Amino acid sequence: MSSVAQLHWRHPPPVEAPCPTDRQKVIRLGVSADLTGIGRDNFKRTPLYMVWAHLLGSLPPINNASIAEKGGFSPTYCTLMNARACFRGVNRPHDTEDGGDSVYIYVLKIAATLRNDQKNAMVCPIGTYLVPPQNVFTVQVRLNASLQKPVDELDGLVTRIEPVAGEAPSHALPVGHATRYAEQCW
Amino acid sequence: MTERDRMSDIDSAAAGSYEPAAIYYGDSDCLEYVREDDFCIYERVDEYLTLIKDAEGENLIGFKLKGFKNRIHKLKPQLELNDRQFLYVMSAIESICTELGDLLFADENRSKAYKAAYKLAENDNVILDRREFGTRELIAA
Numbered sequence: 001m002s003s004v005a006q007l008h009w010r011h012p013p014p015v016e017a018p019c020p021t022d023r024q025k026v027i028r029l030g031v032s033a034d035l036t037g038i039g040r041d042n043f044k045r046t047p048l049y050m051v052w053a054h055l056l057g058s059l060p061p062i063n064n065a066s067i068a069e070k071g072g073f074s075p076t077y078c079t080l081m082n083a084r085a086c087f088r089g090v091n092r093p094h095d096t097e098d099g100g101d102s103v104y105i106y107v108l109k110i111a112a113t114l115r116n117d118q119k120n121a122m123v124c125p126i127g128t129y130l131v132p133p134q135n136v137f138t139v140q141v142r143l144n145a146s147l148q149k150p151v152d153e154l155d156g157l158v159t160r161i162e163p164v165a166g167e168a169p170s171h172a173l174p175v176g177h178a179t180r181y182a183e184q185c186w
Numbered sequence: 187m188t189e190r191d192r193m194s195d196i197d198s199a200a201a202g203s204y205e206p207a208a209i210y211y212g213d214s215d216c217l218e219y220v221r222e223d224d225f226c227i228y229e230r231v232d233e234y235l236t237l238i239k240d241a242e243g244e245n246l247i248g249f250k251l252k253g254f255k256n257r258i259h260k261l262k263p264q265l266e267l268n269d270r271q272f273l274y275v276m277s278a279i280e281s282i283c284t285e286l287g288d289l290l291f292a293d294e295n296r297s298k299a300y301k302a303a304y305k306l307a308e309n310d311n312v313i314l315d316r317r318e319f320g321t322r323e324l325i326a327a
Binding site: 007008009010032033034040042043044045046061062063065090091092093094095096100103113115116129131132135140142157159160162163164165174175176180 | 193194195204205207209211212213214215220223224225226227228229230233234241242243252253255256257
């Protein structure tokens with residue numbers, strides 16, 4: 001088997017996203033080692049499964065991963081191009097910044113996701129989970145200008161993906177989004 | 187090449203199995219402790235603390251301390267006196283509470299959240315291995 005053409009689930013390809021400052025433009029983002037677990041002995045699989053399903057729009061390329069769909073449910077396959085909103089600034093210390101101004105947050109509405117599931121461990125430890133409808137997913141991104149080590153030929157990095165509570169009544173945006181982020185880009 | 191050949195096996199790259207531990211995520215500058223590798227809900231408390239709850243949003247299974255590099259800078263004198271390999275995460279929570287002072291006690295929900303995170307860190311004896319954070323960052327902070 002050639003290793004050149006092999007997709008490895010811990011080496012996801014670049015993710016496409018609408019540009020925070022111009023939604024019509026597309027930027028390309030790498031996936032942080034915080035999510036891939038590269039160089040770590042101990043890392044959580046669930047967020048990387050989410051990266052594949054919700055940022056790359058597919059099951060992770062793991063043998064028998066399709067067992068996740070055996071229960072009659074599929075995870076929501078989408079990408080950041082489906083983001084409902086984008087915010088800039090996390091209003092808190094972040095790395096060397098007092099206000100985390102360089103952090104961008106994309107918001108996704110996800111109906112079903114993937115998680116680490118030891119019930120299927122004999123085949124593949126992955127399962128589909130129906131996300132409670134009051135939740136949304138936030139995806140944190142840092143653009144190259146803010147990174148100490150810019151990512152070659154890419155515009156930045158995806159650093160986190162998190163399910164958070166959505167603000168009532170629509171549950172379309174994170175709770176407290178008006179104060180927890182500096183500004184809404186779109 | 188068949189489709190199967192293009193796939194990777196789940197443990198082909200020494201994926202290992204998740205063990206609860208405080209993990210520092212450098213690119214998002216946060217320290218996270220979570221008991222299980224499973225779906226969980228992140229519940230923001232304030233700019234420093236996020237509680238991590240189970241899928242039902244009821245049981246506390248972890249917490250996230252944000253802006254941790256900034257926090258380490260404030261804990262530096264304490265770290266210099268402590269030459270052990272591990273940092274008790276309770277110390278970091280105490281440092282935030284000290285900084286918040288009266289603001290913390292003026293808000294009952296906020297106060298409860300910090301107490302819950304502190305209790306979890308204490309009960310699970312949550313420690314951060316300095317190697318996890320990186321010696322370079324500790325010196326540079």
